[in-house]
Amino acid sequence: MSFVLVATVGGLTSVGIYLITSRSLGRIILGFALLGHAAVLALLASSGPAGSPPIAGTERSISNPLPQALALTAIVISFGLTLFLLALARRQHVLTGDDLVEDDLEDRRIARYDDSPDTSIERATR
């Protein structure tokens, strides 16, 4: 296995993770796309040594075709998902004017409930 390939995969993964933990949808999508690249490269890296294109009947040593088939699938799927995310982000923008992911605060609000504990839970039903 080529160390350069592995390092590239690691680098892409790191940047991808960094990006998807951001609050901006645009960056999250960017990170998602990078992780997709990383996954495909990883498939390729684990497919064994490089070779010539896997065409039957070639004399030289060819690269392993099975992971390539899977990788092709992975590319197409991550392509579709990225576009879907873009559509979502755009819709979010139409609705809210920006593309930030808000925290869902409902549960934190409940946790902070600083009513007297005797009745607060019952009051919550009001």
Next chain:
Amino acid sequence: MIEQLLQVQTDSPEVAWSLIAPLVTLALGGILLITISSLIPSLKDNWFPAAFTAGTAAAAMVFVVDIWDRVSSTGPEFVVANSMSVDQYTVFVTGVICISVFLVSLLFHGYLQREGFSGPEWYVLILMSASGGVLLASAEDLIVTFIGLEILSIAVYVLASLHLRRGESQEAGFKYFLLGALSSALFLYGIALTYGATGSTRLTGISQSGLNERGLSPAVDSSMILVAMALLMVGFAFKVSAVPFHLWTPDVYEGSPSPVVAFMASAVKVAGFAGMLRVFFVGFGPYVEDWRPLLQGLAIASLVVGSLLAIAQSNVKRMLAYSSITHAGFILIGIYAAADPESRSNGGVLGAEAFLFYLLAYTIMVAGTFGVITLIGRRDDGRHSLDDYRGLFKSNPVLAVLMSALLFAQAGIPFTSGFLAKFRVIAAAAQSEAYVLAGVAMLASVVAAVLYLRIVVSMFLVDSPAEADEPDALPSGLSAFPLAGVTAVAIAVVATIALGVLPFGQEILTDAAEAMSAMR
């Protein structure tokens, strides 16, 4: 691997279409629906998509009945080059998924009209997702399992975000999608490790190598397979929202359109459990002693966290989101008991029966419950606090009584399907000597009962403060609600009570449970 691949090649022309008819019906139904609606746009906005979808589910159900008879006599059948298997277990789960699709499509109709959304996409996505679920339940190969899981999920990610006017809906879709995609990635990682450890993605192949390992073949790296199982379990646990992979559940349930939540909580969960069970029973049967503790941990955590966190909520959708986590815990106990290595020797398929009955009962009652929530949510689907349920009995007695029946069922009150479901699970757990699990389950069910009764009580409270002069007060009288939605809820209630009172269907359950136990 190559032999198997070639096996595929030689066998693939022979597809036993009649055995995968429900799957094909659901998928083709979706394609037909979108085709017809784009050719004849006038059909888009009336009853046609809902009727078509419900009809498709009913047609699939007819095939389910037919196939049931067939596999009852022939035993399990392997189809599409052995990558799927059709046995009574698969057929049962398929039936449950069809029921969910049927109910949800009825709910969609009034909902879309109220919210002013048109178009068949909602229905098409439901059908697609359901076909993914069926595929997941019957998959005999991890790759097929993965594809089923993805088809099932992606359609639901989309559905979650389809309420175009609510920012919460977009966010729900986004969160569900990203977390789901990550869990899928972990699942894939698990597949890769499994392949690395056993040299196969086919479930039978995996279990063969497992047997070898037990039979002293050192070739299989057992730490690798442990991690692989854990990762696969994470993938499924995410889908069925078992703790600690439940984090998305309350946020997504709250933000998603209510009828979509009905589908998420029923069909998606059922399919997730069905897939989990098949993968672990067939593929990792030899490792049962390794993964059963995982189930136990998930079950206890789900029961405790689900029931504890639910009681402090004040939003009904969130409450039910947490309660669905508790239910997941119960179902996991069913699997745990069914996976008891001793259970075959003492002749019991109690765990398997409990699991299957729970799936059926839960699907119907949760679809009904979220059906009522759909009806009550009012335009923009945002009225789900406990306050919005106050005085419901006064303005809409029928709806309040239906909802009470469903909540009672969820609480496990006798003479509802929920009671029998919980009872079966607890009895099965006790029979497998899983006393801790049974005890935790019992405690959780009491805590959960308080939760459901809280909703019931607030519906029956007499006054409804400031309700009268509100512009979008809940209309009184049943006729104010869409007929299809009310019908769906009524069907759910009748089925819930019938399942809880009448002792029918035991043979079906036993047959399916035996098929399930035979997978190990």
Next chain:
Amino acid sequence: MIWVLLAAHIVGIFAASYSGRSSMRTGLLVAAIAPALTTAWATTQLLKPNDTVYEMVWVQGLDLSLRFRVDSLAILMTILVSGIGALVFVYASGYFKPSADGGSHFPASLLLFSFSMLGLVLADSIWTLFIFWELTSVSSFLLVGFKNLDVDVRIAARRALLITGGGGLALLAGFLILADASNTTVLSNLEPISGPNAGIAAALLMFAAATKSAQMPFHIWLPGAMAAPTPVSAYLHSATMVKAGILLLASTSATFEDVAIWKPLGLTLGISTMLWGAFGALRHRDAKLILAWGTISQLGLLVTLLSVGTPKATFAAMSLLTAHAVFKAALFITVGEIDIRTGTRDIYELGGLTKSMPITFAVAAISAASMAGVPLLLGFAAKEAAIEAVLDLKGTELWLVGGAVIGGAVMTVAYSLRFVLGVFGPGPQTSVSPRRSAMTVPAVALGAASIAGYIFLGSVNSIVGPAVVELDEKANVYSLLRWPGFTPGLLTSLSVVIVGFLIGYSVSTRTEGANAPTAIGASFADRSINEVLTFARELIGRIQHGSLPVYLATMMTTASLAATPFVTAIDPDSLRRWDHVLQIPLGFGVVASAVAGAFVTTRLSAALTLGAVGIGVSGLFALHGAPDLALTQLLVETVVVVGFVIGLGRLSRRFPPVGGAWHATRMAVAVLGGIAVMVALIASASDPTGLPPVAALSEGAVEQGGGKNIVNVILTDIRALDTLGEVVVLATVAIGIMALAKSPKPEGRKAAQ
């Protein structure tokens, strides 16, 4: 017949709910029909020998069935449950105003309770018993909790539900063990069991009975439940539901007779409850609470007698149970009437009612006397049997149990007198509203029953006697005596009455300005419940922070840590530095563009770096010998970049800034993730299980797929199902994008596609 009666109840529930919508009174009277019919049927069965079993099987494998048995005990209990039930419905129709709120659910809920209780007393399978036991808990919660918007009431209802619900759990657990140990689920077939499991089962059932029948320290729910309307208290909290635990103990005591802890546990519970309850009845000044605490005390006495376990004690217990149901229901009913007609239940504010409420006074006085065990009343005969039974004991038991029972009896007399004096005796002349006959008739009926029971003691014996024999065959020699003669027992009871009378008289003074006594224990229970709720809220704050980035970071970290086992599997020899020297610049370019993309501040440049990464990756594909991949990647990348620009182009151009600590965490998670992926990859290469079957694939492609491009053959032929699945995924996504592009706002444009 049982099915018909049960069905009649269910029909009645719906009918009552429907007819109650217009008027509470109609609803209640409709609801009374089913219990009245049941009572009539049970009366006709009284003197016949009876032993019929009705069974409907639910789940064969679990022995889960509805199984009822009509025997003498069941008939006796049915008459108590349905007879008092019918009277209470009539009473309630006077208690509530016809226009009272809740007419559509109160009668229905009360009838639901009646139904549950009927099922409970008839049950002959442990599971049937359990089912109806749970139903009584739920329906009583509905009856107590529904009343009003008062937070305290609902807290009390919640407390009751949690305590009895916990008891229900113990019952389920105990029954599971019992069924396992005795190999049957039929109550009447239970055999004595022993062993460690039997001890656990005994403790669990004792606990269940203690919660339901308000034994120390679980009695705290009962006074709280007094917030319910009086018909509910009269019916549930005195006559029937609280007897469920007693019935459970009675019908399982033979099973546990060999279990060592059964008797001491029962005696401890029973005696402490009896004394503490009587003390409570002497403390309180709300007439209804006095009765409630009195009930607790009487229940303690019943548990004590059943735990003593001699045939004579069992006989006494069942007689007392019958007498208690009659007189306590009557007392509650009178208190309810007083409450309605005077507007208060405080014995410091009540007084002088003998003239203005003569009938009520008569009923209350007779019933209280019966409770105190004054001769010539049913209560006397039963109390007499109890004292005879404890005086028969030997040694320490005699001193312990006998002393406690006699002490309890003295206190019972005292609080009975205090009740009558406090409510009716000299004091402020309370003004009284007119009498309602619907309240009077049931009161008179129940009051008269205490007298009639004594006059027709023979009939009572012929009903109670066979019922006790169902529990203990050796009890057939006992009967209630009208006049026992001057035995030590009689002398004891007479002195009990006299001493109690004196004590009662002396404690019946009013203390002006005294506060109502606080409920001991109840607040502790509520605090504990609130502790749990607070804990739940804190837990929520910890777990459900609702932040997507944190969720993602957590999942990533977990996944990364899952890779740690593979560190040991790394084999450095399996690594080459590179396959092709051009990989170095390409790989470097890819990572550098990605890093740049992470830190650029405008969206357009981010899109461009993404494009650069894509091109670099396709270069890597080409180098690896995968031209199909390279081409697809290029194509896809172009579309994605265009989509990025279209989709996000209208957003404010700059990314928002990110804060400090979180930034560092993200970095750490990211680096950890990258390392984990590398470790896993290298480790997988070190373990060459899946050797590439290149040659075979190559042949297979040509022979069977009919194509030379192996990748294509795999996709279209060999793994066609997978590919089909991917097509479906893409189609789904396309539909989603289409649907999202439909804009509810006119200014929206077509989405990125």
